[in-house]
Amino acid sequence: MTEAREYDVVVVGSGGGAMTGAFLAAGAGLSTVVVEKTSLLGGTSAYSGGACWLPGSQVQQRAGIADSTESAREYLGAILVDPDPVKVEAFLTHAPELVAELEADPALDFEWLPFPEYYAAPGRVSFGRSIQPTNVKRADLPERVGSLVRPPVERDRAGEGGRNTLSGGQSLIARLLDGFLREGGTVLTELPVTGLVLDGDRVVGVAAMTPEGPVEIRARRGVLVAAGGFEGNAALRAEHGVPGDVAWTMAPAGTNTGEPIEAGKAIGAATDYRGVGWFCPGLEQVDGGGSFTLGFRSGLMVDAHGERYANEALPYDRFGREMAQAPERIPSWFVFDSREGGRLPAIAMPEGDPAEHLAAGTWVQADTIEGLAEKIGVPADSLAATVARFNGFCATGVDEDFGRGDDEYDTFFAGGTGPNQALTPCTEAPFYAARFVLSDLGTKGGLVTDERGRVLRQDGTHIPGLYAASNSAASVFGGVYPGPGAPLGSAMVFASLAVRDM
Numbered sequence: 001m002t003e004a005r006e007y008d009v010v011v012v013g014s015g016g017g018a019m020t021g022a023f024l025a026a027g028a029g030l031s032t033v034v035v036e037k038t039s040l041l042g043g044t045s046a047y048s049g050g051a052c053w054l055p056g057s058q059v060q061q062r063a064g065i066a067d068s069t070e071s072a073r074e075y076l077g078a079i080l081v082d083p084d085p086v087k088v089e090a091f092l093t094h095a096p097e098l099v100a101e102l103e104a105d106p107a108l109d110f111e112w113l114p115f116p117e118y119y120a121a122p123g124r125v126s127f128g129r130s131i132q133p134t135n136v137k138r139a140d141l142p143e144r145v146g147s148l149v150r151p152p153v154e155r156d157r158a159g160e161g162g163r164n165t166l167s168g169g170q171s172l173i174a175r176l177l178d179g180f181l182r183e184g185g186t187v188l189t190e191l192p193v194t195g196l197v198l199d200g201d202r203v204v205g206v207a208a209m210t211p212e213g214p215v216e217i218r219a220r221r222g223v224l225v226a227a228g229g230f231e232g233n234a235a236l237r238a239e240h241g242v243p244g245d246v247a248w249t250m251a252p253a254g255t256n257t258g259e260p261i262e263a264g265k266a267i268g269a270a271t272d273y274r275g276v277g278w279f280c281p282g283l284e285q286v287d288g289g290g291s292f293t294l295g296f297r298s299g300l301m302v303d304a305h306g307e308r309y310a311n312e313a314l315p316y317d318r319f320g321r322e323m324a325q326a327p328e329r330i331p332s333w334f335v336f337d338s339r340e341g342g343r344l345p346a347i348a349m350p351e352g353d354p355a356e357h358l359a360a361g362t363w364v365q366a367d368t369i370e371g372l373a374e375k376i377g378v379p380a381d382s383l384a385a386t387v388a389r390f391n392g393f394c395a396t397g398v399d400e401d402f403g404r405g406d407d408e409y410d411t412f413f414a415g416g417t418g419p420n421q422a423l424t425p426c427t428e429a430p431f432y433a434a435r436f437v438l439s440d441l442g443t444k445g446g447l448v449t450d451e452r453g454r455v456l457r458q459d460g461t462h463i464p465g466l467y468a469a470s471n472s473a474a475s476v477f478g479g480v481y482p483g484p485g486a487p488l489g490s491a492m493v494f495a496s497l498a499v500r501d502m
């Protein structure tokens, strides 16, 4: 080791959970360092919409919506499979406290975000209960904050800088970082954590790698691992059977490869839910990457047989899970018509240039459905029958096969004018097909933690000094994605509880 430094709290990673923990720790007077692998802060969280599923808070009350801890408890009770009830209760109890604590600081400010929850279950709030940080102007932030926040996905992938107004996840990371630096927190970038430092059975720091050699960063109170999942690690994905592909994940290139989770495992931590991710259909890009896509306004998704297999308007994680059910669904083809001038009738982050897609073959175009079928290599009679049947459902307003349009989520993004807003016929030539792969917003299996964010061993005892949150920890929601903001909301709550314990 060439260097040793010591803080009260060492936070590994810089997503929404990590920065919440860091900000609260520094605010409580603890000397705190954020150790980030790349040159920029925020990871996938900075790409995100910044929606936070933090039920029952003062923000929902201000907005006058029918949200409460009780209804959130009922909702989770209806949808979670075999949850840890103590952790679920800790989440529910602490979410409103956390929002109040954050909003007590001038750096943080949230508003309700209308966005339906992902299951029609008791306790669901119509149009959702998620909140998001309000926008912030770059000019109103210290220069260092603006320069450290990872740009939005479409600009980051293109090698461009961030916008003048930071919204969603950009705002979340910027606001937390602003508060953290103001409280005297330290940020160390380009410092990948490679291992944990032990004193007996207690974690007392992390080992990290610099170009000059390894360094040790010591933690007097504890280490919080909140450094994403392992979505960017092909070997670990294969080992744990995570569907999808490293090339198709939404995590920024070179970020989340799971070393901090493996480091915990190496000292005896239990792990769980390792085959699971926050999934979504991914519009394939010309470079082979995937783009998180949601909110299909028209068109239909077909498999290699030219057949539909699910309600295309399902919440994206649920659609992604449908894709993962059978190999002939990856890739799928999204068939759409010209009613939006040759653009994809959906929200894809990023969409890419239609002309480049057509040149690369990730999109094809034809004057007839049969011609389209030939270009994408699916049986023409099958695709023609599928589209005809779908168009029939659009005329009657009833999707007899998959119930598209039956749920409030289905119609939230769709602006159709027929008898069913979510069912718009595919009739206007020329026709297009866009290739879709299975993407993810991160894996959600990792270190097993308790209701205080402490990392547990297989026998249920905790490892002193080690805490985990975000996608580095096994999700409190298990394999379920309750609603918009569940990744960030749960990450923030358990990071906060971890810091409180420290």
Ligand SMILES: Cc1cc2nc3c(=O)[nH]c(=O)nc-3n(C[C@H](O)[C@H](O)[C@H](O)COP(=O)(O)OP(=O)(O)OC[C@H]3O[C@@H](n4cnc5c(N)ncnc54)[C@H](O)[C@@H]3O)c2cc1C
Pocket: 012, 013, 014, 015, 016, 017, 018, 035, 036, 037, 038, 040, 041, 042, 043, 044, 045, 046, 047, 048, 049, 050, 051, 052, 053, 153, 191, 192, 193, 194, 226, 227, 228, 229, 250, 251, 254, 255, 256, 257, 258, 259, 260, 278, 292, 349, 441, 442, 469, 470, 471, 472, 484, 485, 486, 487, 488, 489, 491
């Ligand atoms: C377009 C888009 C929109 C989304 N919208 C939402 C939304 O509105 N609400 C929501 O809740 N979720 C949303 N998500 C999902 C959500 O952003 C992620 O699942 C979540 O932010 C992951 O948080 P994290 O802290 O686990 O990882 P990240 O935010 O990816 O942060 C991990 C950080 O840790 C660093 N790191 C990794 N390994 C190491 C190491 N060894 N040493 C040091 N640092 C390391 C990485 O470089 C990275 O900066 C969205 C995702 C995308 C792509």
